[in-house]
Amino acid sequence: MIFVLALLLPAASASAHGRPPLIGQVAFHPEDPDFVVARATWGLVLTEDGGESWRWICAAVMGTDPTREDPVIRVMPDGAILAGNFSGIWRSVEGRCGFEQPDPAVADVFVIDLDTRPSEPATVFALLTSGVNADELFRSDDMGRTWAQVSVLADEVLMERVRLAPSDPERVYLSGAIPRDPVTMERRAFFYRSDDGGVTFTETELPLLDGERNAHLFAVDPTDPDRALLRMTRRATDGRAERLLLTEDGGETFEAVLEAFELSGAAFSPDGARVWATARTTDGLYRSDDGGRTFAQLTEGNFSCVGHDGVSLWMCVDELRDDYAMARTETGDAIDRVLVFDQIRELPDCPMCTEVNYVCREWFPDLVYDLQLDGGTASFDGGVTGAPRDAAVPLSCVDGGEPVTPPGEGCSCRAVGRGASPWAALALLFSMVGLRGGRRRRSASCLRACDP
16 A cells, blocks of 8 residues: 555656556548648647648646557547547537537446548447446447447456448447456357447457467458458467467458567558558568468568558657658658658647647646656656656646636646646556456546536
8 A cells, every 4th residue: 555655646856757658549530641640658649731840738638648548540530539538529620729528428438449440430339338238339329429339248358459341331340358258267259240230249359379468350351351450468468479360251260361479450451452461570561462361571570550541651660769650652662761750840830828839738748758758858756757756847827918817727726737736646556456357447537526
């Protein structure tokens, strides 16, 4: 207990920070090829000019604690960003100058995954869990503004991925695992297929090799709904290569097509003929020219994610190892660097007292420290990157010459993630230690301590 308190209570001159800076997911505007959003360990970075310049948005404005959360993101046709995290689904407001939760049906839940299909860019599927009851599948047909439940999933299986088949509006895939079967006391992994838009599913069990833990569905062929790739995961400390499996019959049978250490993603070309796969640890980038049946290594490297925008392949890179943070290529033979952390300097152009402009400015010293901008010499007052944070946010800002109460102010305490007291953080920790079949119970809305 004393050790836990020591971790949560602020120190007088704290210097510990969160996770090493890394880009972990990339999402594309369905109609504007120049608009790309990437999720980082401190928030979001985005470009509106195809990678020539980049701006950043802090994690705090979307209810995210970057010390422990990696929200899943998607971009809507109107340019809004959806972010799913421990407290539900958030949607950026006009101009992306703040985030809101427009539908309480998908608030105060843990968002496991989100997915869209290019033919229906306004439709989003969400995989949700309370952490206690069976996981649920939700759907939005208005770009994430309102949501409706599609189905309640198998109670004992902890779902991990949802993917939609681009060429079939009724085909939905899921993957997940039972951490410990109550009868056999062994871990079991599953692949699910739906042909009615996610209402019902057909289950296929995936035999696990020694040390394999879960099935993470990566991608579905854009032209053939029966073809999909998934990763059989291992612990990072396992020391053995992971398998990439291909199904060509909608999940009835699977074949191992690649083995690499810490597989991080796969992406099909628009015609499905070419496939790329990436690995986090040294194994780098692979390409298949026969639809994913065989792969050849193109380059070594540390690639934490991959995505295809319809023209180019984008990859997340570990800048601490490879000196750049994102790359782009058309074939994989020649790779162009499109982002280094030193480019991330400016916020989106927002009015002064909007959340992004007001709240995120207070986080810039943390960003400078984490990314070592200017050698990390900008003013830094300690604290943990993310929440809670030592630095206090001013109680008012000036917009047009008049003092204005900024967003989130007006009560005696704040939500965890925006300067919460350490005692709120401690309550949050205890609320999350319960287990349901191996999954932590995620707190609802990060224990918001007051109503702004």
